Amino acid sequence: MKWITREHAKVDRIACPWLIKNFVDTDAEFLFVPAHKVLEVAKEQNAIPFDVPDVELGHHNDKCSFDAIITKNELDKREPALLELAKIVRGADTPNRSLTPQSEGLVAIATGFSLISKDDHDNMVKQFYVYDALLAYCRSNKKAASSRH
Numbered sequence: 001m002k003w004i005t006r007e008h009a010k011v012d013r014i015a016c017p018w019l020i021k022n023f024v025d026t027d028a029e030f031l032f033v034p035a036h037k038v039l040e041v042a043k044e045q046n047a048i049p050f051d052v053p054d055v056e057l058g059h060h061n062d063k064c065s066f067d068a069i070i071t072k073n074e075l076d077k078r079e080p081a082l083l084e085l086a087k088i089v090r091g092a093d094t095p096n097r098s099l100t101p102q103s104e105g106l107v108a109i110a111t112g113f114s115l116i117s118k119d120d121h122d123n124m125v126k127q128f129y130v131y132d133a134l135l136a137y138c139r140s141n142k143k144a145a146s147s148r149h
Contacts, residue, residue: 001025002047007032009120010110012093013051015066017124018131023075023082032120064093084138085131102134 003020005013009032020028033041035052042049050057051065057072058065066089070076076083090096091103092110109130117123 001027002029002031002045004031004033004038004042004045004047004049005051006035006038007120008114009123010114011106012064012066012089013120014110014113014124014127015089015093015131016050016057016069018128019066019069019075019082021128023079024069024073030121030124059094062090062094062096064090066090066093079135081135081138085135088134088138102137106130106134 003017003025005016013032017028017030031041031045031047038049038052039055041047048057049055050069052058057068060068064086067086070082070086088100088102088106091099092106097104097107110127113123113127113130117126
């Protein structure tokens with residue numbers, strides 16, 4: 001299946017492909033295009049749009065696209081730690097940066113990767129390890145101890 005979003009990805013537009021590849025569609029192909037072309041190219045390529053206005057897998061109320069994908073696919077039933085990871089992503093991708101202590105750091109990391117990557121696909125490859133590590137953190141008992149320091 002093809003998935004499509006806006007180019008120049010940082011947080012949610014990298015977190016979502018990681019989530020899709022790991023929990024929804026292991027053969028997913030991602031297209032990154034200019035914002036004004038997303039819906040047009042989605043129709044041409046029969047691709048599922050995400051993280052653009054007025055689509056099912058976009059921002060709704062205080063939730064981001066990562067949350068929408070979890071909800072639509074009921075991923076929290078398979079992997080409850082995704083709800084904790086969703087808070088980190090949401091905090092990094094919305095104005096509520098204080099949602100988790102990790103959110104502000106994720107913004108810095110995602111911005112840095114976007115600056116050192118040659119394109120969005122390179123950025124995805126580099127950043128997927130960050131989300132692997134964050135999921136491991138969310139699954140662990142270490143997060144409770146680290147939040148006290």
